[in-house]
Amino acid sequence: MIETLENFANHYNFFITIFLMISGLFIVIARGNLIKKLIGLSLFQTSVYLLYLTPAKILNATAPIYDKQYSTYSNPLPHVLMLTAIVVGVATFALGLALVVRIKEAYGTIEEDEIFAKDPEAE
C-alpha cells in the first residue's frame, strides 16, 4: 500500500501532465468555438512543456546557473528546448487567432457548426 502511494507521488507530475494533455484534446474536439479550440491547443502545448521539464529536475540540485557553492545542477537541455517551444508556440497561436479574425469577417461567426452550415464544401 505504502509503496503504491509512494509510486503515485513519484509520478504525480506525469499524471497531472497527462490530465492537462487530455483536457486540451477534449476542448479541441468537443468545443465548437474556434477561440476556445485554440486555447485547448495551447493547454495541450503547455502540458508538453511540463512533460519535458519534469525529468530535467533533480531534487536538492540547483537551477543550471554556475556557482562555486554548488556541484549538482538540473539538466539545462530540456529548458533550452522548451524556451524555443514557448516562443514558437505563441507565434503559431497568434497566427491561429488572426485566422479566426479572418473567418469571423468572412462568415460572420466563429462557431464551427454555423461555419459548416454556411459552407457546403466543408462537409
Place this chain on the structure above:
Amino acid sequence: MILAAAERAQTAEQAAGAAATVPKDPAMAAVTANAETFVMMILLTLLAAITLAIIRQRNMFGVVILASIYSFLMASVMLALDAVDVAMTEASVGAGISTVVLLTTLYLTGSVEYPRPRSVAIPLFVSLVVGAALVWGTIGLPDFGIADAPIHKHVAPTYIEYSKKHEMPPNMVTAVLADFRGFDTLGETTVVFTAGIGVLLLLQGGWRTSGNSRRDDEDNELDIDGGEA
C-alpha cells in the same frame, strides 16, 4: 527536427538505463518526500483545477482570464522545477502576450460562447482512451527528481562541463541556447518572423471590410495583392 533528434537520443538513453537496472538507494527514497515536492504537488493540483474551470466556463472573457491564471501557475511550477529561464518566458509570453492577443481577438470577434447541444460522449471517450494509454506508458518512467535517471547521464553532463571549462555565460541555458545551439535559435527566429508576416497579411486583408459577404473579402484581397506588387 532537432527536437526529434533529442527525443531519439533520450529513448536510446532510456533503453541503456533499463539494461543496467539501478538499485534503489534508500537515501534517494527519503529525498522524495521533501518540501519541494510537496509545494509542487499543490501547484499542480491547482493547475488541474484551473483546467477543469477552463473546460466548464462558457463566457469567453472568463476563459481568457482563466488561461492567464493557468499560465502564471505554470510559470510557478516551472520555477519549482528549477527551470528559471523557462518560467520567466512563460510568465511574460504565456500570461502576458497571449492574454493581450486573446483579448484583442475577443474585441474583434465578439465575446460570448453560448451553450450548444453538442455531443460530449465521443470526445470524452477519445480523451479517456488516450489518457489511459499515456498513464500506462508513464508507469515505467524513472521516479521524479532522482539524479541517476538516464536523461542526466549522457548529453547533459557534457554541456555542463563544457560551459564551465570554456568560460561561457554562467547561466548554462544561455550558453546552450546561444553557443551550442545557435542555429536552433536562428530557426526559431525564422518561424516567429514568418508567423508575424502571416498575421500582418491576414489582418490587413480584412481590415477594411465591414460586411460579412465573402465576395467582398475576396475582392479586397485582390486589391491588396495588386497594391503590393
